[in-house]
Amino acid sequence: MNIQQQHSVLKTEKLSIGYKSKKEAIVVSNDINIELRKGELIGLVGANGIGKSTLLRTLSAIQKPLSGSIECHGKLIHKHSPIELAKIMSLVLTEQIISKNLSVFELVALGRQPYTNWIGTLSENDYTAVERALEQTHLTDLKSRRCFELSDGQLQKVMIARALTQDTDLIILDEPTTHLDMYHKAYILKLLQQLAKDTQKTILFSSHEIDLAIQLCDKMIVMTKDTVVSDAPCKLIEQGVFETLFPKDLIGFDNKTGRFKVKK
Template sequence: MKLETNNIVKEKALEIKNLNIGYKSKKHETVVAHGISFDLIQGELTAIVGINGIGKSTLLRTIGAVQPKLSGAIMIDGKELSTYSTLHLASKISLVLTEGLATKNLSVIELIALGRQPYTNWLGTLSVQDKEKTKEAIQLVEIEALQHKRCYELSDGQLQRVLIARALAQDTPLMLLDEPTTHLDLYHKVQLLKLLKHIAHKTNKTILFTTHEIEVAIQLCDKMLILNKENSVFGQPCELIKEAHFEKLFPTDMIQFDANSGSFKIK
């Protein structure tokens, strides 16, 4: 399916229709949020924001097929997510989650090359193309100087770039990142999100991430999803500001959103 944006026709990268997310056991179903609907198109950076515990990570993990949906539709290239095999889905979606690495003894280039696993043979042998994709990812994230270091030698910000490079090496049209700016100072938060926006626009990849950095996301993202248990809203940051959706995020007795500056003020 295609969308026309500023007279440029772009493909839909992801379609979410009336999605309910949460957890299900044999006897009980816990709905975290329901009725979520939005579409993402190629080459845009989109943030999922909302209060703590609202289900941002749950939504991202559900879209990434890490956990099952409760109901609704998740469509990639017009096909329901559940119809994809694990291997085929690995060529469509790459994930950067908050779980720690199983081992940090790998070199940076070895870790990034693991992103090529969906395309290698059963021995995991890297082809010329696999090595080229790994090299391109390293260059795009600007970590050439780190490629021969061991991962345990890296700072949090450097390791985050390496994990993004691994997802880039996987060469999927859709990238999902859970809280990529955690543990970073403001400068490095902005630096990383500007890098993600550059990658989305330059490579035409669709990047969806969760964040608590609402004010930074307002300034840098193409689209935003404000997640609520009910009535989640989606659109360009300027549209969401105009429609006063950020004012409803937090109790107004303590925090107030200033639409003129696009920032939150303490009352």
């Protein structure tokens, strides 16, 4: 096995995503060929309604693909059992937490479910994993706090800590900066960048913060109505990919600064 294969965490070939009804298949996007490698921070961007959440749900096996293949560690994703997937891939979705009455420690500890016994008893290794995740996300001082007492930014860090505690090679986050102000958007994405570097986990997130993603990501996946392109941000800028994201009547992309600007 060569180095490229060893470091590949997830790969798709000619993937088509969408929805099936009794009469027809509704294609959201097709011919998606991407590869996520160890230790990368990858930002998934595109206009509203383009299919980012559909792609994430498909990659995480919540939703079946229409056609094509998804491989995790060289094995087709549907060949993994649910418990195997839970040890490979952790998810941070946009749904509200069921019980905010849990303490920070208790919620983060839920990430150990794939490893605990049937009554959920934590071992010494489980406690170590929880404490390590709390430290990595700067939450140690808040571990006894109830989740309903936290700000949106703090709560998002708790969800990231739970994913870290699950100890998977791949972490997928659906719009982790929603409802946060500009400072905390940058804080969360900078934290994800640092975690990818320090833990060598692969972190994939969807976001509308394209300017921040361009600055912080190792790789980006850009979805448009015609195609899905994946590459390093600087190469995507050179290819003019970001200029195709939105109608040009209101905003334009400046290749020199790597930022979007409102047209006057």
